[in-house]
Amino acid sequence: GAVVSQHPSWVICKSGTSVKIECRSLDFQATTMFWYRQFPKQSLMLMATSNEGSKATYEQGVEKDKFLINHASLTLSTLTVTSAHPEDSSFYICSAPTGGSSEAFFGQGTRLTVV
Amino acid sequence: AQSVTQPDIHITVSEGASLELRCNYSYGATPYLFWYVQSPGQGLQLLLKYFSGDTLVQGIKGFEAEFKRSQSSFNLRKPSVHWSDAAEYFCAVGAWNTNAGKSTFGDGTTLTVKP
Numbered sequence: 743g744a745v746v747s748q749h750p751s752w753v754i755c756k757s758g759t760s761v762k763i764e765c766r767s768l769d770f771q772a773t774t775m776f777w778y779r780q781f782p783k784q785s786l787m788l789m790a791t792s793n794e795g796s797k798a799t800y801e802q803g804v805e806k807d808k809f810l811i812n813h814a815s816l817t818l819s820t821l822t823v824t825s826a827h828p829e830d831s832s833f834y835i836c837s838a839p840t841g842g843s844s845e846a847f848f849g850q851g852t853r854l855t856v857v
Numbered sequence: 858a859q860s861v862t863q864p865d866i867h868i869t870v871s872e873g874a875s876l877e878l879r880c881n882y883s884y885g886a887t888p889y890l891f892w893y894v895q896s897p898g899q900g901l902q903l904l905l906k907y908f909s910g911d912t913l914v915q916g917i918k919g920f921e922a923e924f925k926r927s928q929s930s931f932n933l934r935k936p937s938v939h940w941s942d943a944a945e946y947f948c949a950v951g952a953w954n955t956n957a958g959k960s961t962f963g964d965g966t967t968l969t970v971k972p
Contacts, residue, residue: 785947
């Protein structure tokens with residue numbers, strides 16, 4: 743199957759700083775990628791849809807100025823958490839579908855801890 | 858809008874016993890359905906998927922699921938549970954066409970396996 747790689751797997755940052763998470767499709771091109779957030783013992787909630795060459799589409803309630811998404815190429819989308827606060831601590835997971843498929847392949851996730 | 862309901866928050870079974878995890882979905886067209894497993898602190902692993910065709914699908918690790926359109930269900934089953942199956946299980950429905958790859962997850966079911 744297709745492979746999606748996320749980096750880093752975990753990161754600890756101080757309050758007020760920014761942190762960037764990368765999502766790469768290793769063996770296919772992805773014009774669309776999805777970013778999810780998962781709080782402890784909860785489900786995955788879609789945050790935004792990343793679109794190559796255009797602006798991301800954010801779900802209701804997600805602050806676009808806080809969670810900056812850049813889809814600079816057909817294999818890379820980045821999520822930057824700006825001015826991080828402890829309440830942003832969560833598990834962030836990206837996914838990418840291949841071609842027109844409805845099956846999306848998930849990255850391994852990034853555990854963000856803000857101290 | 859698509860939605861997924863997993864009625865059981867937590868299920869406990871004895872090792873060797875059979876297992877059934879329930880999933881009900883709401884979707885305006887033919888759904889694409891998935892079951893994922895997540896171990897603590899880990900990413901998602903796809904167990905099986907249904908797109909079309911045979912309504913009984915086989916997955917990895919001895920799991921199977923049956924799509925029942927009349928009941929809007931996609932229940933996951935395993936005839937004999939192993940201690941290593943203890944994890945969080947998520948049912949998801951996937952969009953297609955313009956939202957291909959976008960997934961909506963249920964709240965998850967935590968499986969505990971008793972020795």
